[in-house]
Amino acid sequence: MIRIILYTAAALVAFAFNSILCRLALRGEEADAIGFTLVRITSGAVALVLISLLMRKPERQQGPHSRRSALGQLSLSRFRVGGAWPSAFFLFTYAICFSLAYLSLSAGTGALILFGSVQLTMIAVSLFQGERPRPLEWLGLFIAAGGLAYLLLPGFESPPLVAAASMAAAGASWGLYSLRGRGAADPIANTTGNFARAVPMIILAAMPFFTRLHLTPRGWLLAAVSGAVTSGIGYSFWYAALKFHTAIRAAVLQLPVPLLTAFLGVLLLGETASVRLWVASALVLGGIGLTIFSKQRVAS
Secondary structure (H helix, E strand, O other), X not given: OHHHHHHHHHXXXXXXXXXXXXXXXXXXXXXXXXXXXXXXXXXXXXXXXXXXXXXXXXXXXXXXXOOOOHHHHOOHHHOOOOOOHHXXXXXXXXXXXXXXXXXXXXXXXXXXXXXXXXXXXXXXXXXXXXXXXXXXXXXXHHHHHHXXXXXHOOOOOOOOHHHHHHHHHHHHHHHHHHHHHHHOOOHHHXXXXXXXXXXXXXXXXXXXXXXXXXXXXXXXXXXXXXXXXXXXHHHHHHHHHHOXXXXXXXXHHOOOHHHHHHHHHXXXXXXXXXXXXXXHXXXXXXXXXXXXXXXXXXHO
């Protein structure tokens, strides 16, 4: 139980810091969105491959040729990569839309739209799979959708529509990526495979912009930390935790991330959390929480 709690907590903190690192790089013009995503995915893949190789146990063999060098024990011929192309595509789509959105969104607002979209996507998939919401669940859905609508309504404090739509697309992709990861038997291998498959996708997407990519040394560092630590390792923790949680519980556990991100944005980035953001947060998180907990109550 302690291990599950630690895996889950580490993943959720990593989710929040991904927003902070991305916003920190883009806001300070330390990196452009495409360059940040390219370094993020590539560094995540490299870090995960190295971790996977180091974690593999050497094969025991008998006879005079049983001794092998450490390099031989890390042979790529015995390196098993998990994951799948659809999961890699959702990971790539999430990452690129995430970076593009944070060109214009604050950390807290972006995280609220992101995880609101994540939860609505998971609920929509449940509906598609044949689940029929009860009246209390419908009420929660309407409250959550109303909170997002309130945040996006035209006005002085409303976020840019294109950026908000990009973050909503990132949330939908992350929701599908999470749902696909619930059955992962080997979290490290699956996350490694997904990142490795996402590398050619981001390279192809970045090719038209290669001459315009901009990354300062600090931008490289922020993107590399985001890729290797808060994405690669953080997502491995999430995949490891997912197999112990139902889809409903996994959705519930992500609810505090926008609030944590908003708090970190105020603390580390000097951002302002507007009244509109807090009201929208309460509506979105409360509505989704009502929907999810009503499902749990029915199931029990």
